[in-house]
Amino acid sequence: MMSAENTREKFIEAANRKMILAHKCTKCGHLMLETVLFCEKCSASKFEHAELEGSGTVVTYTIQAVAPEGFEDAGSYAWVVFNVDNAKLRASGFLPGVKEPKDLPVGAKVRVTGFDPKHGLMLQKS
Amino acid sequence: MTSKVCVLGAGSTKYGKLNESIIEIALNAAKDAIESAGITPKEIQAGYISNVFGVADKQVHMAPVIMSNLGISHVPGLTIESACGSGSVMFREAFANVAAGFYDCVLALGVEKVTHTGTVHSTTLFSYCSDFFYEGGNGASFPGLFASMARAYMTTHKATEEDLAHVAVKNHENGMFNPKAHVHKKITVDDVLKSPVVASPLKLLDCCPFSDGASAVILCSEDFAKKSGRPYMEIIGSGRGASPAAVQGREDITTIPSTVAAARQAYKMAGVTAKDINFAEVHDCFTIAEIIDIEDLGFFPKGKAAHAVRDGATRLNGEIPINPSGGLKSKGHPIGATGVGQVVEVYEQFTGKAGQRTVPNAEIALTHNFGATGASAAVHIFKKVDRK
Numbered sequence: 093m094m095s096a097e098n099t100r101e102k103f104i105e106a107a108n109r110k111m112i113l114a115h116k117c118t119k120c121g122h123l124m125l126e127t128v129l130f131c132e133k134c135s136a137s138k139f140e141h142a143e144l145e146g147s148g149t150v151v152t153y154t155i156q157a158v159a160p161e162g163f164e165d166a167g168s169y170a171w172v173v174f175n176v177d178n179a180k181l182r183a184s185g186f187l188p189g190v191k192e193p194k195d196l197p198v199g200a201k202v203r204v205t206g207f208d209p210k211h212g213l214m215l216q217k218s
Numbered sequence: 219m220t221s222k223v224c225v226l227g228a229g230s231t232k233y234g235k236l237n238e239s240i241i242e243i244a245l246n247a248a249k250d251a252i253e254s255a256g257i258t259p260k261e262i263q264a265g266y267i268s269n270v271f272g273v274a275d276k277q278v279h280m281a282p283v284i285m286s287n288l289g290i291s292h293v294p295g296l297t298i299e300s301a302c303g304s305g306s307v308m309f310r311e312a313f314a315n316v317a318a319g320f321y322d323c324v325l326a327l328g329v330e331k332v333t334h335t336g337t338v339h340s341t342t343l344f345s346y347c348s349d350f351f352y353e354g355g356n357g358a359s360f361p362g363l364f365a366s367m368a369r370a371y372m373t374t375h376k377a378t379e380e381d382l383a384h385v386a387v388k389n390h391e392n393g394m395f396n397p398k399a400h401v402h403k404k405i406t407v408d409d410v411l412k413s414p415v416v417a418s419p420l421k422l423l424d425c426c427p428f429s430d431g432a433s434a435v436i437l438c439s440e441d442f443a444k445k446s447g448r449p450y451m452e453i454i455g456s457g458r459g460a461s462p463a464a465v466q467g468r469e470d471i472t473t474i475p476s477t478v479a480a481a482r483q484a485y486k487m488a489g490v491t492a493k494d495i496n497f498a499e500v501h502d503c504f505t506i507a508e509i510i511d512i513e514d515l516g517f518f519p520k521g522k523a524a525h526a527v528r529d530g531a532t533r534l535n536g537e538i539p540i541n542p543s544g545g546l547k548s549k550g551h552p553i554g555a556t557g558v559g560q561v562v563e564v565y566e567q568f569t570g571k572a573g574q575r576t577v578p579n580a581e582i583a584l585t586h587n588f589g590a591t592g593a594s595a596a597v598h599i600f601k602k603v604d605r606k
Binding site for chain 1: 464467
């Protein structure tokens with residue numbers, strides 16, 4: 093069985109290589125992003141790391157006009173949910189520099205640029 | 219086989235910015251509920267308390283403190299947290315314990331006090347209710363998370379920002395008739411559209427306020443209620459549901475699976491359908507939430523609620539009045555209390571205490587309350603009991 097240890101550190105390490113680290117059930121192949129010990133589809137408990145291309149298509153997003161603590165100095169940014177390319181999986185991240193909805197139509201392409209300890213999974217438009 | 223459970227008394231503080239301590243706020247609601255039920259604290263056999271951010275007023279482990287202050291320190295209490303859905307989730311546990319026969323009479327009380335921490339810090343505290351590593355930690359506030367759901371809904375169902383604004387206008391209109399509401403202000407669609415953007419496409423008047431407040435009800439067995447000689451209502455349906463904690467984990471971002479599951483259970487238990495409900499109190503933390511809720515609860519087909527709201531179907535005189543209390547949007551949202559406050563509204567409606575916001579001839583009502591973006595939810599259905 094996989095342990096929950098260090099999974100976030102490994103996710104961050106992969107993000108800094110512009111990849112997304114997911115967990116793949118060795119029994120049914122189901123992909124999950126979260127730290128998992130049992131598969132939500134088949135309940136099996138063996139997983140392998142699956143490094144996915146850090147790119148995808150915007151499903152939805154918001155532009156945070158009022159930023160929460162820790163993001164006050166981030167300028168105008170979007171929090172984005174995207175479908176990860178070539179995988180049945182969604183992820184979300186921080187996309188700086190987005191001022192208006194016309195800057196980021198649903199369906200636009202984004203890619204991972206790294207992980208910032210202050211702002212999380214960093215994205216840019218591609 | 220479970221026993222019938224009734225709501226015998228109910229009380230609330232005003233919702234808004236309150237100066238009292240969190241315990242004083244809780245006790246004021248408890249006193250109202252106890253007096254409303256015509257009982258003494260000595261008749262309470264257990265206390266169920268819902269609260270999220272007691273730590274912000276230097277008090278956790280709240281149940282025994284409240285019990286002690288009611289003069290019943292020997293009565294066991296339990297404090298329950300489930301983000302903004304804490305009140306209804308706690309109510310469900312109180313209901314289940316009476317239904318199972320463990321107790322004949324219990325206090326169910328929700329309380330919150332956050333406004334003293336200021337808007338920015340409250341926003342941050344609330345973001346801890348998200349799946350923080352993926353959401354709050356990447357810069358999404360709660361308005362931001364619901365804004366992402368709004369954009370998904372608007373993209374899929376061709377709804378507009380103006381459609382969402384009609385929810386706010388209607389709930390503020392109802393709240394004008396609620397003396398305990400946080401916000402007493404009539405607004406127009408134009409006011410909503412011109413209010414400052416918080417997280418696009420949601421604007422300030424699409425968002426509920428941060429509120430302090432407490433609500434409490436007395437739950438009891440049917441025998442206890444009958445013997446009291448007081449007005450009461452019966453809980454005929456109760457359901458719980460869950461969704462992936464993070465928005466990104468949901469296949470369809472325009473629906474909340476926990477609501478659908480909880481409603482299905484509650485309708486089945488009550489032996490009714492959405493068509494039998496005379497009015498509903500639903501979780502409208504943001505205007506988009508009410509649109510999604512009333513579809514997930516079965517009042518309108520998927521993608522049709524926005525237009526129904528615009529056409530007046532959810533107003534006090536509409537085909538299915540939604541949030542006659544003013545909802546979270548106008549009545550306010552003291553998150554630990556909100557789910558209980560909805561039950562208080564049903565009790566006041568059924569016992570002739572709702573004044574100008576009364577839904578005429580209502581016999582069956584539904585409450586719906588969820589935590590975070592709907593990661594947890596509870597739905598309850600109530601039936602008015604005619605004592606004639």
